[in-house]
Amino acid sequence: MGLCLCLSGWVHAQGAVVGEVAPAVRLPQLSGAGEVSLESLRGKVVYVDFWASWCGPCRVSFPILEKLQGELGPDGFEVLAINVDEVEADARQFLSDTPATYLVVRDGEGATPAAFGVMGMPTGYLIDRQGVVRIIHQGFRRSNEQALHNSIVELLGE
Amino acid sequence: MKYLTGLLLAVALCGCETVQPWERGILAKDEMQWQTNAMEAQLRNQIYTSKEASSGGAGAAGGGCGCN
Numbered sequence: 001m002g003l004c005l006c007l008s009g010w011v012h013a014q015g016a017v018v019g020e021v022a023p024a025v026r027l028p029q030l031s032g033a034g035e036v037s038l039e040s041l042r043g044k045v046v047y048v049d050f051w052a053s054w055c056g057p058c059r060v061s062f063p064i065l066e067k068l069q070g071e072l073g074p075d076g077f078e079v080l081a082i083n084v085d086e087v088e089a090d091a092r093q094f095l096s097d098t099p100a101t102y103l104v105v106r107d108g109e110g111a112t113p114a115a116f117g118v119m120g121m122p123t124g125y126l127i128d129r130q131g132v133v134r135i136i137h138q139g140f141r142r143s144n145e146q147a148l149h150n151s152i153v154e155l156l157g158e
Numbered sequence: 159m160k161y162l163t164g165l166l167l168a169v170a171l172c173g174c175e176t177v178q179p180w181e182r183g184i185l186a187k188d189e190m191q192w193q194t195n196a197m198e199a200q201l202r203n204q205i206y207t208s209k210e211a212s213s214g215g216a217g218a219a220g221g222g223c224g225c226n
Contacts, residue, residue, distance in 0.1 A: 054186035084180035113180040120179050 015117015016125055016133045022048065023115040027105035030083060030091060036105050038131070041078050045155045047148075048125040049081045050113050053094035055121040061140040062098045068149060069102045075156050076129070079103065084113050084121075124148075128155045 016022050025038035025048070038046065049065060051058040069079045079102035085091040086108060095104065107113065116125060119138060126135040126148075135151055137144070177185065184190065193199035 050180065052180065052183055054183050084183075086181070086183045090183065110178060110180055114178070118179055121182070123179075 014115070016115075016136065018133050018136060020133060021131050022125060022127050022133045023112075025080070025082070025105075025112055027082065027107050027112065030088075030095065030104045030106050036080065036103055038080065038127070041080065042131050043129050044076045044078045045072075045129060045152055046127040047077070047079045047152070048116070048127060049079060049122055050084055050116070050118050050124075051081055051122045052083065052085050053090040054085075057140040058122045059094075059098055060142055061122055061124075062100055064140075064142070064145045064148075065102065066100055068145075068152065072149075072152055072156065073102075077152055077156060080105065082107055082112055084108070084110060084118075126151055126155065128158060 022038060026035055027037075028035050038048070047065065047068075049061065051061070065079045065081070069077065079100075081100060081102060081104045083091045083104060083106040085094075085106075088106065088108060091106060116123070122138075122140050124135075124137040124140070125133050126137065128134050134155060137148070188194060
């Protein structure tokens with residue numbers, strides 16, 4: 001039992017850390033357009049967004065991320081939304097209600113959120129052009145838009 | 159025997175699993191809720207606390223008249 005407790009503690013201790021290179025991501029797109037890796041987006045400012053269909057704040061975040069992608073995409077900003085739904089159909093239903101034109105990939109096994117050490121849904125990781133995690137953002141509210149916008153612009157200017 | 163029981167308990171505890179934040183999809187479904195209708199649950203709770211002439215524990219204030 002002690003070993004079990006130790007192991008669960010060890011699992012929790014892992015995760016993405018501000019100031020360090022983000023864990024590797026290589027996942028298939030929900031659209032079926034092939035795999036996307038975080039490494040292939042190196043050189044861009046990336047917002048890695050962990051979301052699920054059952055998560056209310058995720059619903060709030062989608063139109064805002066869509067807007068940011070449209071506005072700042074040409075400057076080198078990319079949203080990489082990682083769906084963690086257990087049932088893929090739930091994710092598809094969500095996307096038909098809340099469409100997104102940015103990259104949406106899927107990890108139904110939970111390996112990626114575990115590697116990032118996601119503590120709540122949604123969690124966003126703002127990653128700079130060098131692939132280093134700069135900001136970890138838990139939850140999402142409409143009022144977060146301006147601060148997120150400013151942070152992205154700042155990282156784009158580096 | 160005691161030792162065996164203890165060992166079995168310890169093994170059973172290993173079965174305790176933390177539900178990760180990204181694994182709550184099924185738990186979030188309607189059929190997994192204690193109450194299916196939040197409004198109805200609140201009304202029932204209001205009537206229950208007033209009829210029992212007691213309150214507290216469920217977060218409702220007052221007691222007796224059912225008018226709070």
